[in-house]
Amino acid sequence: VLTQSPGTLSLSAGERATLSCRASQSLSTAALAWYQQKPGQAPRLLIYAVSRRATGIPDRFSGSGSGTDFTLTISRLEPEDFAVYYCQLSGSSPFGGGTKVEIK
């Protein structure tokens, strides 16, 4: 089980966002991925294998972590970054409950 926190993050453009994804048990695989979803759209792959950016993803997005604790960091929020973010461990595992990044 993956638990994401906080549920909602209220920030301003230009600020740093730190999103957490915690696993219920230590992960021996590095298959953690992060997805971004905007209203009315399909999700988009941002980060895979914990820290690798998917094709076309700007370098303000970064992933880190190991064991049970993983983090998605957006170094400086752009207006288009306000969305919901999900983590998922591997292809067939449940997604986390999501973190909504909203404009403060």
Add this chain to the structure above:
Amino acid sequence: QITLKESGPTLVKPTQTLTLTCNFSGFSLSTSGVGVAWIRQPPGKALEFLALVYWDDDKRYSRSLRRRVAVMKDIPKNQVVLTLTNVDPADTGTYFCTHRVDTVGYDSWGQGIFVTVSS
């Protein structure tokens, strides 16, 4: 360029079987490491993994839906079909099909199809 598109009924009655088709292009489901999955999202809620079929016909299912869900691939037609039996209003939501490369993740998604379960 990879594209995926979901099709099927948008209204289903409770207890019926929902069958959705994912038509894809830009890749082959016979290529090692490639898979196609179904993921759904009830209105206002989080993403939920349903089923995944790999190039070698290895299949993975949601633990909670295992007894109701099945997935099949048709390589010549470039299709993956999802069936969900005995549907309930709680199955209402948007159903996405997605392309997966193992070790990478779900890197291409269809637009989704919204299915309502109602009598």
